[in-house]
Every structure is written in structure tokens, then in C-alpha cells.
Amino acid sequence: MSSTAPARLQNLWDDAKAAGMSEPERLVYRSNILGSDKRVTNYGGGNTSSKIFQKDPLSGQDVEVLWVKGSGGDSASIKLDGFATLYMDKLRALKGLYRGLAHEDEMVGYLPHATFNLNPRAASIDTPLHAYVPHAFVDHMHPDAIIAIAASKDSKALTEEIFGSEIGWLPWKRPGFELGLWLEKFCLDNPAAKGVILESHGLFTWGDTPRECYEQTIDTINKAIAWFEGKTAGKAAFGGQVVAPLPADERRAVAARLMPKIRGLISNEFKMLGHFDDSAAVLEFVGSRDLRPLAALGTSCPDHFLRTKIRPLVIEFDPAKPDIDAVVAGLEQATADYRADYAAYYNRSKHPDSPAIRDANAVVYLMPGVGMFTFAKDKATARISGEFYVNAINVMRGSSAVSTYHGLPEQEAFDIEYWLLEEAKLSRMPKPKSLAGHIALVTGGAGGIGKATAVRLLREGACVVLADIDEAALASANEELGKAFGKDVVRPVNLNVTSEAAVISGFAETAVEFGGIDILVSNAGLASSAPIEETTLELWNKNMDILSTGYFLVSREAFRMFRAQKIGGNVVFVASKNGLAASPNAAAYCTAKAAEIHLARCLALEGAAEQIRVNVVNPDAVLRGSKIWAGEWLEQRASTYKTDKEGLEEMYRQRSMLKLSVFPEDIAEAIYFFASDMSAKSTGNIINVDAGNAQSFTR
Template sequence: MSAHPEAAALLARSHRLGADPRNTNYAGGNTSAKGTGTDPVTGGDVELMWVKGSGGDLGTLTGAGLAVLRLDRLRALTEVYPGVEREDEMVAAFDYCLHGKGGAAPSIDTAMHGLVDAAHVDHLHPDSGIALACAADGEKLTAECFGDTVVWVPWRRPGFQLGLDIAAVKEANPQAVGCVLGGHGITAWGDTSEECERNSLHIIRTAETFLAERGRPEPFGPVIEGYEALPAGERRERAAALAPYVRAVASQDRAQVGHFDDSGAVLDFLARAEHPRLAALGTSCPDHFLRTKVRPLVLDLPASAPLDEAVARLKELHTAYREEYAAYYARHADEDSPAMRGADPAIVLVPGVGMFSFGKDKQTARVAGEFYLNAINVMRGAEAVSSYAPIEESEKFRIEYWALEEAKLRRMPEPKPLATRVALVTGAGSGIGKAIARRLVAEGACVVVADLNGENAARVAEELGGSDKAVAVTVDVTSEEQIAGAFRAAVLAFGGVDLVVNNAGISISKPLLETSAKDWDLQHDIMARGSFLVSREAARVMTAQQLGGDIVYIASKNAVFAGPNNIAYSATKADQAHQVRLLAAELGEHGIRVNGVNPDGVVRGSGIFAGGWGARRAAVYGVPEEKLGEFYAQRTLLKREVLPEHVANAVFALTGGDLTHTTGLHVPVDAGVAAAFLR
């Protein structure tokens, strides 16, 4: 069934507005359209409103993300409205205004769209508009900027009463095309979709021009000596060194995924004299501080401070932050308030280096950083023409611990078993490693796809969902420098590393007398030495994070089974198998579990077998290469062929949360090879 023309026009307008970050932030704001539809019962005409539903994003909005309501019922709610003290009750009433199945869940801003007497309404959160909304003399500046065509509406928490307020403002000001909502954003309207969009953009661009022409050139003050941005290479080295410690700060209450931003706007803000004062004032727009918390944690040291000094100071500031946040909660909570959700910062600012942001997954962490960048832009605009004056702390608390927000959080699906965990898988560009990476992402992890073949790694990362799910690194596991670089890339992409799978390898299948010292060294360099180097770097990150962790070795049944013509490969696998036991004993005090998986010959999908190993092993056993998988299966107790997915299943079983008290274990995935039973 094709979309209603008004709904189709609304989606197109929403996409255009949402595509430009100057217009609104991710998942921020909402748009609506009114028109005539058909009553599914009577077949008669009915006046409807299509409006972006709760939690949607304008730039990616689909028809399924629209709530569809009957206007007569929605507007009839004014007759039963119990007043501002009980306005939250009206949200439940929206469900009784839905048309047919209703589409998406109506958002808190539904009343604003329905009660305003205009066919089309846009409510947006542009940085320029919020700068006026959060200026100390925002009402005066709004009048100077727009005359009487855009009207000031004092701060009011989003809800039914705000909808009534805006409707009254429009009725009293027929010349107006929209309004600036104090401490919040803008709303515009029009008789057609085109007119509404034009009015929204007029408000946004006019405010931008006003701030640029009227504003002071350096609203954040002079540069503080020593707080300037470090050179790019040095800056990212420092960020990578700090990242695991910063993640520990953000994850005391619950583990978080991280994102790093060293954009020019962030670095300039942190280099300037006014940044401590402004950061302490916190963000203002409700969309901002719901994702960034009421204020960030700011490291108060120059970028040149020694690393150990910076780490020690971070810990001190974190203790103070938690105490201050608990006091903030205690100042404003009452007996009906939801429990405190955690006292760790969502944003950590490091002068000269950049911004670390955190969330339940990579997208949430990235968006939190984008919102704080919005907040910096708002502060710059407000300070340029006035002074930044966000809404009162008590009002911020009312939003952050709003019963409706709590209900929204409770409606979220349960997190997947590996949510918030960051995995690095070596040899993940093909075969077993690719299957492991795919399974870990499916279970909620972020994955660093590490492989000697960078093109394969990039292809797998893209298949897994792109940078919010997986990133690719090219790494030779025999190189200490490249391994360190891979972990630097991991912590900058996701904040840290929690789960490492040593899977990279080759296989040299020769009799003893044909095995050269070069063969032996190459086999051991890649798998024994490489696994050691990767595990050592992983342990450095994991101990700094203080979140525990998992290291899994993909060993082999050959680690315990003595087969012919396989001296270099099998000896290396035995080395890996004992590394599991040694590291389990050493790293247990840090909560790091080390386990192994012992597969039998994985033929289908295997890079090693495709590279010549399969032909050589087939020759040893006297079977055609294409029958090698069947041959391996028939010598097992279960008569089943082992596939890459079966190995991936074992990795998940070891790391997915059910075996929390298991370390030093090797799990056979060989369909039952009695000679390889562990004793």
C-alpha cells in the first residue's frame, strides 16, 4: 500500500532536515503533517496527523517510524487536561488517539504538533537556535535577530503544557513563522510542507548569521599555555595510552564502549581559558544532557603532563565526580524518583588530546560525543553574543530522572550477551577468524578485524556492519610494532579491548627430514611468538581497564595428538596450548580468563587449507583433496565435519557469560577424536 501523500512529503522533508547536522542532532527533534485520511470503519473522511514517533531519527525516518493520530481525539484532550502537575498522564492518553494500528509510539512532543494550528510543524535542535535559547538574555536577542516573526517561549519541560504554550503563542502572533524555546530549541510551522521547511531553515540560518556578525571573535577566551593541541601523531599516541584508564573511569558502575574525538572544535574549546567554567555549567538542551550526563569530567592538567601523573589525577577527579553526582541526585530526588543510574561520567575531556565519550554501544558512545560537540557549539554562540546560561540544575534533574524517560529505558530490549565488550580477532579476514568475528558481532560485541591481508579485513568489517560494529586493521603478528598499532587502533575506535582471540596462523605440513629451520622458525614466529605478543599487549590494556577480560587461543587437536608429517605445526600448537595454562595462572588475579579451543581439521572456508595445506594433508592420508573434510569426519566418533561456525560457537560459549568461573580450559571441537581426549 502506498504512503499517504502528506506522509510521503513529511518523510522527504524530514530526510532533508535531518541530513544536515546544522539543523538538528541525531534522533533529535520531530516533524509532523496533517491531512485527510479514511476512517477504516466508516469509510468516511477523518482528519489525521503523522508525526515522528518516539526515539526515531529524522535523517533516516521511515513510514514505520511515524505515529498516526486522529486530530479530533488529540485536540479533545484539552478538555480533560488535569494541569501541569499531572501533564505526564497525557502521554498514555495519546494511545487512545491513534488511527488504526497507530504506527510508532507517540513521543512526548506529540501535543506540540497536534495543538498548534498549522498543517505542518517542525521542532528542531539546531546549535544556532539553542545558542539563543541558552543565552542569558535570549528573549532580547531573539527579538533583535528576528523582530516579531519569531517569538520567544520561556523554558518549560517538554510535554502537554508546552504544546498549549506554543499554540497560544502562534494564535496571538499571526505574523510569526516560529518560536525559540528557552533552553531547548526551535519550532516552526507552515501551511504547506515546503513553507514549513523554508521557515525552519530561515530561523536556523538567520540565527547563524546573527551569531557570526554580532559575536565576539574568541568567546572562549585566550589560549592557556600548555593546553594547546598536541601534534596529530603525538596526540593520538597519548589518546591511545590514556584510553584504557579513561574507560575504567567511565565503567565503574557498568562497562561502557568508548569513542574518541579530536576534532578542531573540541581541541580549541579545551585550549581556552573559559573551558573549565563552561564545562562545569553543563549542557542545556534536554537531548544533550540525557546523553552526555549533566556535566563532563575534565582533566585539569596540561597535555605535556607525564602519563602516570595524568592517570593518577584522572582517578582523583573520578572520585570527586562520583561524589558530586551522588550529591546532585540527593539534592533533587524524591520518593518517586527512579534509582540513581550510575555516577560515572559519559564525557571525559582531556586538554591537548580530545574528548572520550561513552555509552552502552559504539553508536550510543559516538552520538554522546556528537551531542557534546553540539553543546560546545551552543556555548560558543551564546558566549559570543551574551553569556551561556543553561537551565537550572533542578530542571535538568527533572528531565534526566523523568518517570517517562525511565519507562522508555525499561522498554528497551535486553542487551545481548556480549554487549559493551570489545573483541580483537587475529586472522579474521577469512575462515575460522571471520566466523568468530561474525558470531561475536551477532552477540553484541564490537570487533576489531585484524589480518595480514588488509583488503580481506576491510571487507569483513564492512560486512559486519561498518564502524559502529567493526573496524579493520592490517597486522603482521610477528611484528611488535604492528601489534601495538592494532591495539592503539582498537582503543581509539572502541575505548579498549576486553576479548582477544589468537587465531592467526599458517600450516607447514612436512616430514621431519624435509622441515627446514626456516619452516620451523616461520611456523613458530606466526603462531607461538605471535600469540605471545598479542596476549602481552592485550594484558596491558585489560589490566589498565580493570574490567577483567578474555583471551582465547585457537589451538588444535594436534596440540595433544601426534600425527605424521606435521612436526612444525603440531609443536607450535602445543606451545599455544601451554600458553593458555601459563597465562591463566598469571592473569587470573586481574580477572582475565584464558582458555583455548582445539578444533580438528576445518576444511571448508579455511584459508589455511585453501593455501595448500589441504592438498598436502590429503596426500598424507591418500584421499582426494575434495574429500578431505569427509575423511576427517569419518574418523571421528560423531562422524560429523567441523566447520568454522562450530569453532566460533565454542569461542562464544567460553566468553558469553555462562562460564564466568572457567579458566585454563581447552574445549575440543573435533566431533570426537579419542586420541586427542584431554587427560
């Protein structure tokens, strides 16, 4: 359905791969290849099942076991432990306990009693849908092309036109036990059918072998894609383009300006993280004639709706007259109006036992000529929410081209969003980490202290931008941390802190990638050593440029973004013991570090009224992993203290009061303290991490 995607789904089934697998392993394989294409189903969407005969650990007899994707799993990445396993005889016995629609939710409580082999994976609400289909292998997917049919006003007639009697149709019904019984009855009444389309929901297909089931799914989707191609050839999507997109660099510039402002306006309860999408499908939709009426209808498929909320917020903007200041000025009212509209929707639709209203802010923001912003509590969810809305765009493109698109009825949408079972699921979510929702930029991020700091912040749930001038080290650090913590939460930016343009650009990239900034760790540095008469002007200026001017430039840009967001901020300078205690043959370095410390004090005064805290960590003698010791500085300091390279670390250890070495991780711990709420009432302060040095005691 997407104008940018290949026309047909590929058949990825490989008999050679599948032949040596067990039946559960073939279920994993089938799920993974289905989930590998977002046109089949999006992240976490849909589910698959197999009914497999296995030996009962209690009786030793072969029994029929339903393997079905567990609650919260993702088809593309699911493994064996992602599937719930249940006795089929016990699932069939549940029919005798069903008391009708009014008692639908109580049936979920019975599912654990049907667990096979003590499997801890929780069964999902879709379990009865798979259990009662009288076929061994079942796929339930949410393909764009099928939902475009399911979300059309005359979806039943379209299903018959495209598929005849091969694929049936059922009216909208919220997933659960009743829908499982509907599916069973359909299959018994239509034994030749190979699948069924669920109105406003998705597709069920089945087969007698895993391959037959998989290929039926792919063939059904491809048939729908081909039908749509024939019907929509030559037609302008969404009523045609009325707003041309801005050039790519201008779109990103607008995003960099708006995303921190939006983030600040919607982060009153918890800090939000953003994602920007200006793909072809998004630009086609936001620039179309029918953008506003279609956006107002909301999404149809329950999976789409749960990720994207009742409807998006459209930011009014004319790229032909690009007044960004006016857009920024209007955002506060636009977001307030959305919250009021959402509260009215809640009050119209709530039941006596409904959970309390949740965050009333929009998830999806659409801007003509620019693209789409999505915001959520974590970066992955913000990205995935955007992916789901792209699926919704593809659905609306198809439905509105061949029929009339209609979203989920408001009451049905509310009943899913505020489903007590969904509320229970949310209540089981783990407690957020201490820096969840926070965005940090670490200069010198590819070096020893910088990378250790990034690791510490990532461990606490922050998103981190690694900023460094060393491209090779930056690429390596980004790859390493991306593998360890996930690619969603780490970004690299090549940044020379002495270049005003580079610093401005680096912060703009941070805003586009994550939505803004909460923590600046100013750590980029160098070290030099020379007697004063041998200190060249070039060496003096280099120290000042990096350690003084560089800290000023990144701090200024951070303050600008903090003030745009209006949700506070946190700056941590990595200075040095030498900023407090003079050292021989290092006048340029010591003076620049002293300037850093005083700059931090000035900024602490300026930022306090807006909850912007500025603090300093002073390391000393961090040899291991620190790039400043890789060059002449090591030899120079060894010469100053009349020792060799190998003896320098021991000399520093013995010089300290505690007789301990200082490592990058020790500095990172102090930085985390200042970056977190553990130091919420501290600003303008200094922590020395030097194993004890009386000369650098603050006075």
C-alpha cells in the same frame, strides 16, 4: 556555528522528487533532508509533523490525522513506520481532560486512545506541541545557531533583534501538554509569526505546505548563522586559546593510554564503551581560557543534556609538560570526586517519588590539548553523546560571544533526567545481549574461523576488531560485517602478529576506537606439512613466529590492557588437535601448536587472581572457509593421506568418531562459550571441536 562547517545550510528540497509522493511520504522526505545535517538537529533530536486528511477505516469519512515522529525516532533515517498517527479531533478533546501542571504526566496515558488505524508506533511527549499549533505542517528542530540564542541570558531580546516579529519567543517550559497549549496561544495571538524560539530548547517553524515549512526552517537557521557571523567576526572563541593541541599522533597515543584506565574506573556496574573525538571544534574548546567555567555550566537543550549528563569531567593536563603517568595516577580520584558531586546533585534535587540514582559516572571527559572521550553502554550511544556535546560546544561558542551563556537550571535538568516518563521509557528497553559492552579483538579475523567468530560475538552484542595481515580480505570482511551489524561495532586493523610494533599499535587502535578490550581471540595461523628431513629452518621459524611468538605478543599486550582496566579479561586460543595428537610430516606445525596450548596454561595461572581467564579451542579438519587450506597445505595433507583434494574432506569425516564435518561456525560456537559468562568458572581448559578423535582426548 561550527568553525569547521560550511557557512550556510543548503536548501535540499527537490520538487521533482516530492511531486510523486503521498503526503505521508513527503513528511518522511522532509524529515530525512532536515536530519541529514547535524547543524539542524542531532541524532534522535527534534521532530516533524503533518496534519493530513485520510479516510477513517471505521466511518469511511475523511478525518484529520496528525502524523508526528514517534518516540525514539531519528529524523535522518526515519521511515513511514517511525511516525505515530492520531485523530486530531480526539487530541483536541484531550484539552477538556487536562487538570493542570500538577497532572501533566497523566496526559501521556491518554495519547494511545487517540491512535488512528491501530498504529503501534508510540506517540512521543512532544505530540501536543505539534497537535495544537494551528498549522498543517510543523518542524521542531534543535539547530546549534538557534540554541545559541535560546541559551543566552538575554535570549528574548536577541530573538527580537534578529527576527523581529517573524519569529517569536517563549520562556523555558519542559516539553509536555502545557507547552503545547502555550504554543497554540502564541500562534493565535501572533497569526503573522512563522515560528518561535523556545528558551533553552530549540525552534518551532510551520507552513501551509511541506516545502514552505521546510524552507522556513532552513531560512530561519541561515538567518541566525549570518547574524552570528557578523557579530563574532574577528573575536577569539571562548576567551582565546591558552593550550595548544598536541600533534595528532600524540593525541591518539594519549587516548590509547587513558581510555582503558577510565573505562576500568567506570565499569563497576556494567562494561562501558568509549569514543574519542579530537575534531577542530573540540580542540578549540578544550584549549580555551573559558573551558572550565563553561563546562561547569552544563548543557542547555534537553536533548543535549539527556545524552551528556549534568556536566563533563575536565581532566587536568598541560601539554607543555606532558606527564601522562601523573594524569593516570590522578584519574581514580577525579572520577571518585565526579561521582560524589553527582550524588550531591541527586540528593539536592530529588523528589519523594524520584527514581533511584543511576550511574553516577561522567559521560563526557574533556582533556586540554588532547580532545574528548565519551563513554556509554554501547558504542553508538558513546559516539552520539560526543556528537551532542560538539553541538553544545557550538552553542556555547555562539552564546558566550554575543551574550552570557547559561545552562539548564539544575532543578530543571534533574527533573528531565529523572522524569518518571523517561524512567518508564528506560524500563521498556530490551534486555542487553550476553556480550553487550564487551570489546573483542580477533586475530586472523578475515579468515574462515576468524570471521565466523566475529559474527558470533557481534550477534551477542560485542564490538569486534578484525585483525588480519591480508588487507584485501580484511577490507572485505569489515564491509560485510559493517553492513550486517552496523559500522559502529566493527573496526579493521592491519596486524602482523609476528611484529611487536604492529601488535602494540593494533591494541592501541582498539583502545582509541572502543576504549579497551575484554576478549582476545588469538586465531591467526598457518599450516605446513613436510617430512622432518625436508623441513627447512625457514619453515620451522615461520611456524614458531606465527603460532608461538605471535600468540605470546598478542597475549602480552592483552594482559597489559586487562591490568590497566582492572575489570578482568578473557583470552581464547585457537590451537589445534595437532597440539595434543602428533601427526606425520607436520613436526613444525604440531610443535608450535603444542607451544600455544602450554602458553595458555601458563597465562591461565598468571591471570586468575585478576579474573583473567585463558582457554583453548582445538579445531580439526576445518576445510570450508579456512584460508590455510587455500595453498600447499591442502595438497600436502592429501598426499600424506593418499587421497585427492575432493576426497580429503570425506576422509576427515570418516576418520572422526561422529562421522561429521567440522565447520568454522562450530569453532566459533566454542569460542563464544569461553568468551561468555557461560564458562565464567573455567580457565586453563581445552575444548576439542573435531567430531571426535580419541588421540586428542585430553588427559
